[in-house]
Amino acid sequence: MSWHTKTIKEISNSLKAKEISSKELATYFLQRIEHAKDLNAVINLNETKTLEQAEYADALIAKGTSSLLTGVPILHKDVFVTQHWKSTACSKILENYVSPFDAHVVAQLGPNGAGMVCLGKANMDEFAMGSSNENSFAGPALNPWDKSRVPGGSSGGSAVAIAAGLSPAATGTDTGGSIRQPASLCGITGIKPTYGRVSRYGMIAYASSLDQGGPMAKTAEDCAILLNAMAGHDQKDSTSLNRPTEDYTAKLGKPWVEGATQSLKGLRVGIPKEYFGDGLSSDVRAAVEAALEQFKKMGAQCVPVSLPKTELSIPVYYVIAPAEASSNLSRFDGVRYGHRADQYGDLLDMYQRTRSEGFGTEVKRRIMIGAYVLSHGYYDAYYLKAQRIRRIIAQDFQEAFKQCDIIAGPVAPTVAGKIGEKTSDPTQMYLEDIYTLSPNLAGLPAMSAPCGFGDNGMPVGIQLIGNYFSEASLLQLAHAYQMETDWHQRSSPAAQEGGAA
Numbered sequence: 001m002s003w004h005t006k007t008i009k010e011i012s013n014s015l016k017a018k019e020i021s022s023k024e025l026a027t028y029f030l031q032r033i034e035h036a037k038d039l040n041a042v043i044n045l046n047e048t049k050t051l052e053q054a055e056y057a058d059a060l061i062a063k064g065t066s067s068l069l070t071g072v073p074i075l076h077k078d079v080f081v082t083q084h085w086k087s088t089a090c091s092k093i094l095e096n097y098v099s100p101f102d103a104h105v106v107a108q109l110g111p112n113g114a115g116m117v118c119l120g121k122a123n124m125d126e127f128a129m130g131s132s133n134e135n136s137f138a139g140p141a142l143n144p145w146d147k148s149r150v151p152g153g154s155s156g157g158s159a160v161a162i163a164a165g166l167s168p169a170a171t172g173t174d175t176g177g178s179i180r181q182p183a184s185l186c187g188i189t190g191i192k193p194t195y196g197r198v199s200r201y202g203m204i205a206y207a208s209s210l211d212q213g214g215p216m217a218k219t220a221e222d223c224a225i226l227l228n229a230m231a232g233h234d235q236k237d238s239t240s241l242n243r244p245t246e247d248y249t250a251k252l253g254k255p256w257v258e259g260a261t262q263s264l265k266g267l268r269v270g271i272p273k274e275y276f277g278d279g280l281s282s283d284v285r286a287a288v289e290a291a292l293e294q295f296k297k298m299g300a301q302c303v304p305v306s307l308p309k310t311e312l313s314i315p316v317y318y319v320i321a322p323a324e325a326s327s328n329l330s331r332f333d334g335v336r337y338g339h340r341a342d343q344y345g346d347l348l349d350m351y352q353r354t355r356s357e358g359f360g361t362e363v364k365r366r367i368m369i370g371a372y373v374l375s376h377g378y379y380d381a382y383y384l385k386a387q388r389i390r391r392i393i394a395q396d397f398q399e400a401f402k403q404c405d406i407i408a409g410p411v412a413p414t415v416a417g418k419i420g421e422k423t424s425d426p427t428q429m430y431l432e433d434i435y436t437l438s439p440n441l442a443g444l445p446a447m448s449a450p451c452g453f454g455d456n457g458m459p460v461g462i463q464l465i466g467n468y469f470s471e472a473s474l475l476q477l478a479h480a481y482q483m484e485t486d487w488h489q490r491s492s493p494a495a496q497e498g499g500a501a
Helices: 008-016 022-035 047-063 104-109 156-163 180-186 220-230 282-297 310-331 347-358 361-373 379-400 426-431 437-442 471-484
Strands: 042-044 073-077 117-122 169-173 189-192 213-217 268-272 301-305 406-410 446-453 459-466
Touching (some): 008 022, 008 220, 022 047, 022 073, 022 117, 042 156, 047 117, 073 156, 117 156, 156 169, 156 213, 169 220, 180 189, 180 446, 189 220, 282 301, 282 406, 282 446, 282 459, 282 471, 310 379, 310 437, 379 437, 406 471, 446 471, 459 471
Parallel strands (some): 073 117, 073 169, 268 301, 268 406
Antiparallel strands (some): 169 213, 189 213, 189 446, 406 459, 446 459
């Protein structure tokens, strides 16, 4: 049976019905990962530990004490520290690091939590810095729809693995679009929750006021199931919100307004004019606009809104994020853990050589930018001003939400580009994030759902942005859309051929 085509719910039902064991399922996906090595989506395996977790899950299922996720395989983005697997953030400076503890998200989903089985670690841009997965020390992951193209970043390995049928689920993180962008470019579903909704404990930090973990899977329903296990307050994370969670599956399949004959009757979808300007390619525009027409057929009303500070999100983000990164990455100095230079003179020389050898080009670039904007004489001119504009960007969204319930638009300006196409021009790479940065700066939940295909048969996603704590509503809309369309069911060439395109 083609287990890689099944959703999490379908796999769970099969496990409960004893149609397959968790150990057999884990073996099945490990074999697919082995066969798809050329995609470079999974960078670290521990087959013995995976099968051990699967056997434990089978025991729970046999006892009747299992949850919906027990025995279901998952990959973790390499930014989440994970016992028994290397946790490197795809950087040479953490090349052989194995964590003595699990990140909160890993623990919540693992054997002593929801009971999922870890298959391994997914490739990513180094320290989550990138939009293409080309900044990884492990090399780029390849888009399963066309191996000559990027999968998006930084959660590129997670997106590739799901789109290629190497895992039914994966974790991702989103600092400026790093769940939504690869989800869009690879034709899967992914959601970034409200900032603080998912614990950052054990998530290797990039930009602490922006980083947020979230689920990536085939469907909105799968993401809702995963988010139920991931979300919640964590005392170990000072940014974790002490607010009750909700059942993110509760609204799925229900009409927007109780008793309505159309599933989206009563929903107001805001269409920001700034998201449909000259920078948006015609093929992506056509796919997104077709999705909006489908929303209308389902009863939704599309209303024009404005997010006037959208164009400022790129300069604001690329001041704030590097500033926080320069601080967070100062801990990697070769003293306590990770890479240390083999030859050096005094302590300062050891620091310099270790960091020069251990960090990649993009990470060094952002550390230097961050150190500059925080330096004496430039803090007020750059960092403080960026924080003020960040607040204005958040206010723009609140004004828009007075006119609509959910904002919709493109995830990225274009479909996935060729590998190496933009690596020589970092500014062009940064511009790929124009539609995804603002929700992070405002701390809002946002997601991507497949909505069609653009040039060269490459996937396109539609971005849905909600007000704070509206994850259930975003998932409700995406699920309703997926019940009327089949974009999320399309298989990449890699998935159809067992992993190798």
